Amino acid sequence: MTWRWCALSHDILVMKDGAVLEQGSAAALFSSPQHPFTRELLDARHMPLA
Numbered sequence: 001m002t003w004r005w006c007a008l009s010h011d012i013l014v015m016k017d018g019a020v021l022e023q024g025s026a027a028a029l030f031s032s033p034q035h036p037f038t039r040e041l042l043d044a045r046h047m048p049l050a
Contacts, residue, residue: 022037
């Protein structure tokens with residue numbers, strides 16, 4: 001899944017409640033997210049759907 005996003009977008013902006021939390025290249029955000037919310041989002045993609 002990660003590589004699909006990297007193929008679709010070179011840069012990603014992570015926002016929450018209208019505030020920019022983190023931005024950078026797709027490769028950097030997927031390989032080394034800095035903000036806890038970004039890590040939560042990436043961790044959520046591995047959660048099974050009920």
